[in-house]
Amino acid sequence: MCPAPLPTTPGASGPPTHRPERAPPMPSTTPAATTRLAIDGGAPVSETPIPMVAAGLDQTDIDAATEVLRSGMLRQGPRAKAFEERFASMTDAAHALTCANGTCALQLAYEPLIQPGDEVIVPAWTYIATASMIVARGATPVFCDADPRTYCIDVEDAARRVTSRTSAIAATHLYGNPVEIDAVQALAQQNGLRVIYDAAQAHLARYKGRGLGAFGDAVTYSFYATKNISTGEGGMVTTNNADLARSVGLLRSHGETGKYLHESIGFNYRMTDIEAAIGLSQLDRADAMTKQRRANAAALDALVGTIDGLHAPTQTEGAEHVYHLYAVRMDRNAFACDRDEFVKALQAEGVQCAVHYPYPLTRQPAFAKWVEEHPPVSDALAKSLFCVPVHQRLSGDQINKIGEALAKVADAKRA
Incomplete structure (x- = not known):
């Protein structure tokens, strides 16, 4: 089925933005589509949780x-x-x-x-x-x-x-x-x-x-x-x-x-x-860490690109993204669950993930007196985006397992 686009702000236009060159995904070792979800009692893709961030000092x-x-x-x-x-x-x-x-x-x-x-x-x-x-x-x-x-x-x-x-x-x-x-x-x-x-x-x-x-x-x-x-x-x-x-x-x-x-x-x-x-x-190793994040993002791009209903992030034309976060967007009409249910199932597979953000600022009580309307794209992103690990300490095996878990959950939750 064709993926559903996000709503656009009235009058918004522009050329498609540039995507970085993608690295080819490694073959998956498990037939995700035929595996019972871990949240339903099946075996997780990763027995050891794959960390969302690489916090800590060397x-x-x-x-x-x-x-x-x-x-x-x-x-x-x-x-x-x-x-x-x-x-x-x-x-x-x-x-x-x-x-x-x-x-x-x-x-x-x-x-x-x-x-x-x-x-x-x-x-x-x-x-x-x-x-x-x-x-x-x-x-x-x-x-x-x-x-x-x-x-x-x-x-x-x-x-x-x-x-x-x-x-x-x-x-x-x-x-x-x-x-x-x-x-x-x-x-x-x-x-x-x-x-x-x-x-x-x-x-x-x-x-x-x-x-x-x-x-x-x-x-x-x-x-x-x-x-x-x-x-x-x-x-x-x-x-x-x-x-x-x-x-x-x-x-x-x-x-x-x-x-x-x-x-x-x-x-x-x-x-x-x-x-x-x-x-x-x-700063001595910042360039190397950034290079690794970009390589990890390219591998994730290729994996996410094979999964109907999920979309890899798009880089601004002329920009060089540093992938602090890797935000995946799901087509909400492509799945029989909402974003939060999808994330819970993904976490059960051993992939730590996060939602940045569950609310746009116009839905935050602290800003109520300054809000005149709720921008439609921001509202939609709050219900469709989630982030998976992309940090520089990920191994190639962990990246493949992230892709495998995404495919497994997507196939099980498809509408």
């Missing part, structure tokens, strides 16, 4: 942190400065400033760029912090829909929501997939808007050959424990504007310009040198 990370602990320099210091300089270089940004976490990074970026009472366009399909820090600034989030192909911001829908009160666009490079940056920047230029990119899930992603730090007024990152690069907690703001970098630096540390001399009001959002040392250690 010995070089531990050694780097231990060296700092032994030095006695535990606060923000030379390791944080080195982390900033190297991260800026790797992302094609002029300036980078470490901070306590990704939410703090958003707050630090929004404070100088957005004023209370401003309207800020933000996708309904993103993590809550992208929008909640707009509210924390005293501004109004104006929710737009997601692109049904890439799941990132629908720029045409965003354009329809610009008013005389709009001052900025906050766009998320979701799941590791960069947004259509040219279109976002063009919309901003046409309307005199600032652009803040949330790259919490997109470390070292690129767009048309350039790092994400080359674009927009500011880019924010998270180094939470499950991210592609992790310091446990931690964040970063990058910019190409020296004045903005200075403002963020002051906000990060109580507006301090000298010892006990404070030019302005600020916060304590500093990163410690312990965290920065771990970040520096992970």
